[in-house]
Amino acid sequence: MLQHLFLDDALRNAVLTAPLAPAPPAKGDETWKCSICTCDNDWSVRCCVACETGERPDKEDPVPHGDLLLQLRRAFRFMMDSDLQAVDTSLLVEACRDLGLHFRVTAQNDSSEFLDKLLERLEREVGGSWQSGVVKQALRVRVSSQLVSAECPHRKPVNPGVFEKSFKVNVERHGTLERAMAEALAGELLTGDSRVECEQCTAEHQANGGGGAGGGGQ
Numbered sequence: 001m002l003q004h005l006f007l008d009d010a011l012r013n014a015v016l017t018a019p020l021a022p023a024p025p026a027k028g029d030e031t032w033k034c035s036i037c038t039c040d041n042d043w044s045v046r047c048c049v050a051c052e053t054g055e056r057p058d059k060e061d062p063v064p065h066g067d068l069l070l071q072l073r074r075a076f077r078f079m080m081d082s083d084l085q086a087v088d089t090s091l092l093v094e095a096c097r098d099l100g101l102h103f104r105v106t107a108q109n110d111s112s113e114f115l116d117k118l119l120e121r122l123e124r125e126v127g128g129s130w131q132s133g134v135v136k137q138a139l140r141v142r143v144s145s146q147l148v149s150a151e152c153p154h155r156k157p158v159n160p161g162v163f164e165k166s167f168k169v170n171v172e173r174h175g176t177l178e179r180a181m182a183e184a185l186a187g188e189l190l191t192g193d194s195r196v197e198c199e200q201c202t203a204e205h206q207a208n209g210g211g212g213a214g215g216g217g218q
Protein backbone atom coordinates (compact mmCIF):
# COMPACT_ATOMS: atom_id res chain seq x y z
CA MET A 1 0.00 0.00 0.00
CA LEU A 2 2.91 2.30 0.72
CA GLN A 3 3.96 1.79 -2.87
CA HIS A 4 0.56 2.84 -4.18
CA LEU A 5 0.82 6.14 -2.34
CA PHE A 6 4.44 6.53 -3.37
CA LEU A 7 3.83 5.82 -7.06
CA ASP A 8 1.21 8.57 -7.34
CA ASP A 9 3.39 11.47 -8.56
CA ALA A 10 1.16 14.23 -7.20
CA LEU A 11 0.63 12.58 -3.85
CA ARG A 12 4.32 11.76 -3.41
CA ASN A 13 5.33 15.34 -4.19
CA ALA A 14 2.69 16.69 -1.85
CA VAL A 15 3.94 14.50 1.00
CA LEU A 16 7.55 15.44 0.31
CA THR A 17 7.01 19.20 0.19
CA ALA A 18 3.95 20.02 2.29
CA PRO A 19 4.33 22.34 5.25
CA LEU A 20 2.63 21.11 8.40
CA ALA A 21 -0.94 22.31 8.72
CA PRO A 22 -1.84 24.10 11.94
CA ALA A 23 -2.79 21.66 14.69
CA PRO A 24 -6.52 21.22 15.19
CA PRO A 25 -7.87 22.39 18.53
CA ALA A 26 -7.16 19.75 21.15
CA LYS A 27 -10.25 17.93 22.30
CA GLY A 28 -10.38 15.80 25.38
CA ASP A 29 -10.92 12.19 24.32
CA GLU A 30 -14.47 12.12 25.52
CA THR A 31 -15.80 9.09 23.68
CA TRP A 32 -14.81 5.57 22.69
CA LYS A 33 -16.23 3.50 19.89
CA CYS A 34 -17.66 0.12 20.75
CA SER A 35 -15.89 -2.56 18.71
CA ILE A 36 -19.00 -4.73 18.73
CA CYS A 37 -21.85 -2.39 17.83
CA THR A 38 -19.76 0.67 16.74
CA CYS A 39 -21.76 2.86 19.10
CA ASP A 40 -20.00 5.88 20.64
CA ASN A 41 -19.70 5.79 24.41
CA ASP A 42 -18.60 8.29 27.01
CA TRP A 43 -15.16 7.66 28.54
CA SER A 44 -16.74 7.49 31.97
CA VAL A 45 -18.54 4.23 31.15
CA ARG A 46 -16.63 0.95 31.02
CA CYS A 47 -19.19 -1.10 29.19
CA CYS A 48 -21.05 -0.16 26.01
CA VAL A 49 -24.44 1.31 26.93
CA ALA A 50 -26.00 0.11 23.68
CA CYS A 51 -25.01 -3.56 23.45
CA GLU A 52 -23.76 -4.02 27.03
CA THR A 53 -21.01 -6.35 25.76
CA GLY A 54 -18.39 -4.06 24.24
CA GLU A 55 -15.72 -2.94 26.66
CA ARG A 56 -13.86 0.35 26.84
CA PRO A 57 -10.46 0.03 25.13
CA ASP A 58 -7.21 1.05 26.81
CA LYS A 59 -6.53 4.69 26.28
CA GLU A 60 -4.27 5.10 23.26
CA ASP A 61 -1.31 7.38 23.72
CA PRO A 62 -2.11 10.01 21.06
CA VAL A 63 0.36 10.46 18.20
CA PRO A 64 1.61 14.07 18.07
CA HIS A 65 0.20 16.20 15.26
CA GLY A 66 2.45 15.96 12.20
CA ASP A 67 4.04 12.60 13.02
CA LEU A 68 2.32 10.70 10.27
CA LEU A 69 3.32 13.24 7.62
CA LEU A 70 6.88 13.22 8.93
CA GLN A 71 7.17 9.43 8.97
CA LEU A 72 5.56 9.04 5.55
CA ARG A 73 7.97 11.60 4.15
CA ARG A 74 10.88 9.79 5.77
CA ALA A 75 9.77 6.48 4.25
CA PHE A 76 9.35 8.09 0.80
CA ARG A 77 12.78 9.71 1.07
CA PHE A 78 14.32 6.31 1.85
CA MET A 79 12.46 4.72 -1.06
CA MET A 80 13.93 7.35 -3.38
CA ASP A 81 17.44 7.76 -2.09
CA SER A 82 18.46 4.57 -0.34
CA ASP A 83 20.48 1.84 -2.03
CA LEU A 84 18.98 -0.71 0.30
CA GLN A 85 16.21 -2.91 -1.01
CA ALA A 86 13.91 -2.38 1.92
CA VAL A 87 12.53 0.35 4.15
CA ASP A 88 12.01 -0.04 7.87
CA THR A 89 8.42 1.13 8.36
CA SER A 90 8.20 0.55 12.10
CA LEU A 91 8.16 4.27 12.92
CA LEU A 92 5.52 4.86 10.28
CA VAL A 93 3.41 2.04 11.70
CA GLU A 94 3.87 3.55 15.15
CA ALA A 95 2.61 6.91 13.82
CA CYS A 96 -0.56 5.13 12.70
CA ARG A 97 -1.37 3.61 16.09
CA ASP A 98 -4.19 6.04 16.90
CA LEU A 99 -5.89 6.20 13.52
CA GLY A 100 -8.89 4.47 15.08
CA LEU A 101 -8.51 1.18 13.23
CA HIS A 102 -10.73 -1.73 14.12
CA PHE A 103 -7.77 -3.78 15.35
CA ARG A 104 -4.40 -2.75 16.74
CA VAL A 105 -2.21 -1.17 14.10
CA THR A 106 0.25 -4.08 14.27
CA ALA A 107 -2.50 -6.60 13.62
CA GLN A 108 -4.07 -7.43 10.28
CA ASN A 109 -6.57 -4.68 9.45
CA ASP A 110 -8.90 -4.10 6.56
CA SER A 111 -6.68 -2.47 3.94
CA SER A 112 -9.32 -0.09 2.55
CA GLU A 113 -10.20 1.04 6.08
CA PHE A 114 -6.52 1.62 6.76
CA LEU A 115 -6.07 3.60 3.55
CA ASP A 116 -9.16 5.73 4.23
CA LYS A 117 -8.06 6.56 7.77
CA LEU A 118 -4.48 7.19 6.77
CA LEU A 119 -5.56 9.66 4.08
CA GLU A 120 -7.97 11.29 6.52
CA ARG A 121 -5.13 11.88 8.97
CA LEU A 122 -2.86 13.04 6.20
CA GLU A 123 -5.50 15.54 5.12
CA ARG A 124 -5.38 17.02 8.62
CA GLU A 125 -1.60 17.29 8.66
CA VAL A 126 -0.77 18.40 5.15
CA GLY A 127 -0.69 22.19 4.80
CA GLY A 128 0.01 24.31 1.74
CA SER A 129 -2.71 25.03 -0.78
CA TRP A 130 -1.83 22.71 -3.66
CA GLN A 131 -0.56 19.95 -1.40
CA SER A 132 -3.76 19.81 0.61
CA GLY A 133 -5.74 19.88 -2.63
CA VAL A 134 -3.83 16.83 -3.85
CA VAL A 135 -4.53 14.89 -0.68
CA LYS A 136 -8.23 15.78 -0.83
CA GLN A 137 -8.36 14.51 -4.41
CA ALA A 138 -6.42 11.35 -3.66
CA LEU A 139 -8.14 8.17 -4.70
CA ARG A 140 -11.35 9.84 -5.76
CA VAL A 141 -12.93 8.04 -8.62
CA ARG A 142 -15.72 8.95 -10.94
CA VAL A 143 -18.55 6.58 -10.29
CA SER A 144 -21.11 6.11 -12.97
CA SER A 145 -23.74 3.49 -12.96
CA GLN A 146 -26.63 2.57 -15.25
CA LEU A 147 -30.22 1.60 -14.82
CA VAL A 148 -31.29 -1.12 -17.21
CA SER A 149 -34.88 -1.42 -18.28
CA ALA A 150 -36.36 -4.90 -18.36
CA GLU A 151 -38.23 -4.49 -21.64
CA CYS A 152 -35.71 -2.84 -23.94
CA PRO A 153 -31.96 -2.58 -24.48
CA HIS A 154 -31.73 1.10 -23.42
CA ARG A 155 -29.66 2.10 -20.43
CA LYS A 156 -29.99 5.20 -18.36
CA PRO A 157 -26.80 6.52 -16.76
CA VAL A 158 -27.20 7.57 -13.14
CA ASN A 159 -25.17 10.04 -11.09
CA PRO A 160 -22.48 10.69 -13.68
CA GLY A 161 -20.06 13.26 -12.35
CA VAL A 162 -20.57 12.42 -8.72
CA PHE A 163 -17.24 11.80 -7.10
CA GLU A 164 -16.97 9.29 -4.35
CA LYS A 165 -13.96 8.42 -2.31
CA SER A 166 -14.09 4.75 -3.05
CA PHE A 167 -16.36 2.03 -4.22
CA LYS A 168 -16.41 -1.65 -3.65
CA VAL A 169 -15.55 -4.10 -6.37
CA ASN A 170 -16.21 -7.76 -5.98
CA VAL A 171 -13.12 -9.45 -7.40
CA GLU A 172 -14.12 -13.03 -6.80
CA ARG A 173 -14.13 -15.24 -9.90
CA HIS A 174 -13.37 -12.32 -12.22
CA GLY A 175 -9.74 -13.10 -12.92
CA THR A 176 -8.56 -9.55 -13.47
CA LEU A 177 -9.32 -6.32 -11.65
CA GLU A 178 -10.23 -4.77 -14.97
CA ARG A 179 -12.95 -7.33 -15.60
CA ALA A 180 -14.18 -7.05 -12.01
CA MET A 181 -14.53 -3.26 -12.35
CA ALA A 182 -16.30 -3.54 -15.70
CA GLU A 183 -18.72 -5.94 -14.06
CA ALA A 184 -19.21 -3.67 -11.05
CA LEU A 185 -20.12 -0.73 -13.30
CA ALA A 186 -22.11 -2.73 -15.82
CA GLY A 187 -25.49 -1.63 -14.57
CA GLU A 188 -28.27 -3.05 -12.55
CA LEU A 189 -31.35 -4.70 -13.94
CA LEU A 190 -34.32 -3.51 -11.92
CA THR A 191 -37.43 -5.62 -11.90
CA GLY A 192 -40.62 -5.83 -9.88
CA ASP A 193 -41.61 -2.76 -7.86
CA SER A 194 -38.37 -0.95 -8.52
CA ARG A 195 -38.37 -1.53 -12.26
CA VAL A 196 -37.49 1.54 -14.26
CA GLU A 197 -39.59 2.99 -17.02
CA CYS A 198 -37.35 3.73 -19.96
CA GLU A 199 -37.61 7.46 -20.66
CA GLN A 200 -36.52 7.03 -24.25
CA CYS A 201 -39.17 4.46 -25.09
CA THR A 202 -41.88 6.39 -23.24
CA ALA A 203 -40.99 9.53 -25.18
CA GLU A 204 -40.97 7.68 -28.49
CA HIS A 205 -44.22 6.02 -27.62
CA GLN A 206 -45.84 9.38 -26.94
CA ALA A 207 -44.34 10.93 -30.10
CA ASN A 208 -45.89 8.14 -32.14
CA GLY A 209 -49.31 9.22 -30.94
CA GLY A 210 -49.31 6.62 -28.20
CA GLY A 211 -50.52 8.34 -25.11
CA GLY A 212 -52.57 5.41 -23.88
CA ALA A 213 -50.97 2.46 -22.20
CA GLY A 214 -50.85 -0.90 -23.86
CA GLY A 215 -49.55 -1.42 -27.35
CA GLY A 216 -52.84 -0.97 -29.23
CA GLY A 217 -52.54 -1.63 -32.96
CA GLN A 218 -53.24 0.67 -35.88
Ligand SMILES: [Zn+2]
Pocket residue numbers: 034035036037038039048049050051052053054
Ligand atom coordinates in the same frame (compact mmCIF):
# COMPACT_ATOMS: atom_id res chain seq x y z
ZN1 LIG B 1 -21.69 -1.85 21.88
Ligand SMILES: [Zn+2]
Pocket residue numbers: 149152153154198199200201202
Ligand atom coordinates in the same frame (compact mmCIF):
# COMPACT_ATOMS: atom_id res chain seq x y z
ZN1 LIG C 1 -36.11 1.83 -23.93
